[in-house]
Amino acid sequence: MDYGVLMVTIGLLTALGLVVAYSTTTTWSVVAEDSTVWSSAVRQTIYVILGLIVMWLAMKLPLDWVRRFSPLLMVVSIILLIAVLIVGTGAEEVGSQSWLRLGPVSFQPSELARVAIAIWGAHYLTGCTAPGKNLHVRQWVFLGVSFITCVLIMSQGDFGMTATTVLIVVALLFFTGMSWVWIAAGGGLAMFLLAVLLIFGSGYRAERISTYMDALTGHFDETRTSAFQTYQGFLSLGDGGLLGLGLGQSRAKWYYLPEAKNDFVFAVIGEELGLWGGIIVIGLFAVLAVYGFRTAMRNTKPFMALMSATLVAGIVFQAFFNIGYVIGMFPVTGVQLPLLSSGGTATVITLGALGLVVSCARHEPEAISSMQYNGFPTIDRLLRLPEPSPNDGMLGARRATLPSEEQLEKRRERGSVAQRPAGTRPRRPRPHERASTSALRHDFHPVERKRPSDGRQERPYTTERYRAHGRDSRRTR
Incomplete structure (x- = not known):
C-alpha cells in the first residue's frame, strides 16, 4: 500500500x-x-x-x-x-x-x-x-x-x-x-x-x-x-x-x-x-x-x-x-x-x-x-492506530450510510445478518450480491435469507433462472 x-x-x-x-x-x-x-x-x-x-x-x-x-x-x-x-x-x-x-x-x-x-x-x-x-x-x-x-x-x-x-x-x-x-x-x-x-x-x-x-x-x-x-x-x-x-x-x-x-x-x-x-x-x-x-x-x-x-x-x-x-x-x-x-x-x-x-x-x-478483509498491518497494531473511517474528512458533506452497531445487532436478531464464527474471515460478496451491499464492513456479510412463510431458501434471481422460466412465465394479461 x-x-x-x-x-x-x-x-x-x-x-x-x-x-x-x-x-x-x-x-x-x-x-x-x-x-x-x-x-x-x-x-x-x-x-x-x-x-x-x-x-x-x-x-x-x-x-x-x-x-x-x-x-x-x-x-x-x-x-x-x-x-x-x-x-x-x-x-x-x-x-x-x-x-x-x-x-x-x-x-x-x-x-x-x-x-x-x-x-x-x-x-x-x-x-x-x-x-x-x-x-x-x-x-x-x-x-x-x-x-x-x-x-x-x-x-x-x-x-x-x-x-x-x-x-x-x-x-x-x-x-x-x-x-x-x-x-x-x-x-x-x-x-x-x-x-x-x-x-x-x-x-x-x-x-x-x-x-x-x-x-x-x-x-x-x-x-x-x-x-x-x-x-x-x-x-x-x-x-x-x-x-x-x-x-x-x-x-x-x-x-x-x-x-x-x-x-x-x-x-x-x-x-x-x-x-x-x-x-x-x-x-x-x-x-x-x-x-x-x-x-x-x-x-x-x-x-x-x-x-x-x-x-x-x-x-x-x-x-x-x-x-x-x-x-x-x-x-x-x-x-x-x-x-x-x-x-x-x-x-x-x-x-x-x-x-x-x-x-x-x-x-x-x-x-x-485491504484492512477490512486482511486485518490491520503489523505497523498499525504496533503504533495503535485507529481504523480509518470512510466518513473521515467529509466535514460539511453528505456522509456514507454505514450501519451502526445497534443497527447491526437488530439485524442479527431478525436473522438478516448471520453471525460469523470466531476466527474466520468474512467471505467476499458474489457478483449477484454486490448490488445490495453498497457499504461493507468487516463484521457482517450478506447471506441467503429464509422466507418466514414456508422456510424455503431464497435464491438470487439470476440470468439462468430467467432463461429457465422462459418469457411466458411472467404474469401477463
Missing part, C-alpha cells in the same frame, strides 16, 4: 538526517560556549524524537478535526508572524528576523505558516471550481490571505521561505483547477516582484545574484568573500567523487563550509557518500513525490486529495530548491533540505506534515478495503 512505502521513505530520510547531523555538528559544537562535542547532535536527536511523536499524533488525529481547526491554525500562524516583527520579540539569525525565543527554545513561525496555509487552503477551497477564466470568490479570499502571509514572511528578510510559500500557493490553486492564464500571470508578477527585491534590496542579495551567475559559468571571482560558500560547496562535491570519502570523513565541515549542517548539507552528503549517495537522496525525494501525489489521486475525499498533494509539493519543492542552489542551478536562498538539515522547528513541522500525508494514504479506498 502507498502509506507503507511512504513510511519507509520517511524513515530512511530521517535516519540519514540523524547520521549526517552527528557528522556535521561535532565540529561546530566544540567552539560553542558551554557545549560538548555531542551537544548539537543530541539536541537534533531530541528534535527528531519530538517530530516522530508529532507525526504519530497526526496519524491518529481524525481528519475531521484537522479540517475543523484549520482556520484557527491559520489565524495563529499569522499572529505569530506579526509577533516576530515586533521589536524586542523577534530574534535575528543569519540575516533574517524570523525567530521567536522562549528561553532556551527557539521557534520559526514561517515554517508553521507554510503548513497552515496548505491545510487551511485545502479546507477552504474544497469543492471550489473556477469555470473558464473567472476566479471563484473563495479563490480571491485565499489569494488575499496568501498575499498577507507572504508579505509578513518577506518583511522578516527570509527570501527563501517566501519563495517556497508562493510555490505552495500556486500548487494549491493549480490542484483546484485554476486557469493557466491566472497561474501564469500571478507567477510572473510574483517572480518580477521578487527579482526587484533582490536587485534593489539589501546588498548581500545582489551579491547572491552575482555569485549565481559565476556558478552558472563555473568561474568564481570572489572565492574569499561573497562566493566563498558556493565555491566550497562545489569543492566538496568534487572531492566526493563516485563513492565518497566515507561517513564522517568530510573535510569541508572543518570550518571550510560555514553552513555545512544546514543549507549546504547536501554538499557534505556528496563529499562523504559520493555521487551514489547524492543519487540515493534525490531518489528518496522522488519516491516521496510519486507516492504522495498518487495518494492524492487515489483519494476520493477532495480535502484529503488537496491537502496531501499540496503538502508533498511544498516539501519536494523545498528539497529541489536546496539541491539546486548547492549544485549551482539557483541562487542561494537559505532554504533547508527537509529531514536532512539540522534544525528543530523545520524537523518537527515537516514530520507532522508528513504524518498528515500518511494519514490520507491510510484513508484510500484500497487501503480501507
Whole structure:
C-alpha cells in the first residue's frame, strides 16, 4: 500500500538526517560556549524524537478535526508572524528576523505558516471550481490571505521561505483547477516582484545574484568573500567523487563550509557518500513525490486529495530548491533540505506534515478495503492506530450510510445478518450480491435469507433462472 512505502521513505530520510547531523555538528559544537562535542547532535536527536511523536499524533488525529481547526491554525500562524516583527520579540539569525525565543527554545513561525496555509487552503477551497477564466470568490479570499502571509514572511528578510510559500500557493490553486492564464500571470508578477527585491534590496542579495551567475559559468571571482560558500560547496562535491570519502570523513565541515549542517548539507552528503549517495537522496525525494501525489489521486475525499498533494509539493519543492542552489542551478536562498538539515522547528513541522500525508494514504479506498478483509498491518497494531473511517474528512458533506452497531445487532436478531464464527474471515460478496451491499464492513456479510412463510431458501434471481422460466412465465394479461 502507498502509506507503507511512504513510511519507509520517511524513515530512511530521517535516519540519514540523524547520521549526517552527528557528522556535521561535532565540529561546530566544540567552539560553542558551554557545549560538548555531542551537544548539537543530541539536541537534533531530541528534535527528531519530538517530530516522530508529532507525526504519530497526526496519524491518529481524525481528519475531521484537522479540517475543523484549520482556520484557527491559520489565524495563529499569522499572529505569530506579526509577533516576530515586533521589536524586542523577534530574534535575528543569519540575516533574517524570523525567530521567536522562549528561553532556551527557539521557534520559526514561517515554517508553521507554510503548513497552515496548505491545510487551511485545502479546507477552504474544497469543492471550489473556477469555470473558464473567472476566479471563484473563495479563490480571491485565499489569494488575499496568501498575499498577507507572504508579505509578513518577506518583511522578516527570509527570501527563501517566501519563495517556497508562493510555490505552495500556486500548487494549491493549480490542484483546484485554476486557469493557466491566472497561474501564469500571478507567477510572473510574483517572480518580477521578487527579482526587484533582490536587485534593489539589501546588498548581500545582489551579491547572491552575482555569485549565481559565476556558478552558472563555473568561474568564481570572489572565492574569499561573497562566493566563498558556493565555491566550497562545489569543492566538496568534487572531492566526493563516485563513492565518497566515507561517513564522517568530510573535510569541508572543518570550518571550510560555514553552513555545512544546514543549507549546504547536501554538499557534505556528496563529499562523504559520493555521487551514489547524492543519487540515493534525490531518489528518496522522488519516491516521496510519486507516492504522495498518487495518494492524492487515489483519494476520493477532495480535502484529503488537496491537502496531501499540496503538502508533498511544498516539501519536494523545498528539497529541489536546496539541491539546486548547492549544485549551482539557483541562487542561494537559505532554504533547508527537509529531514536532512539540522534544525528543530523545520524537523518537527515537516514530520507532522508528513504524518498528515500518511494519514490520507491510510484513508484510500484500497487501503480501507485491504484492512477490512486482511486485518490491520503489523505497523498499525504496533503504533495503535485507529481504523480509518470512510466518513473521515467529509466535514460539511453528505456522509456514507454505514450501519451502526445497534443497527447491526437488530439485524442479527431478525436473522438478516448471520453471525460469523470466531476466527474466520468474512467471505467476499458474489457478483449477484454486490448490488445490495453498497457499504461493507468487516463484521457482517450478506447471506441467503429464509422466507418466514414456508422456510424455503431464497435464491438470487439470476440470468439462468430467467432463461429457465422462459418469457411466458411472467404474469401477463
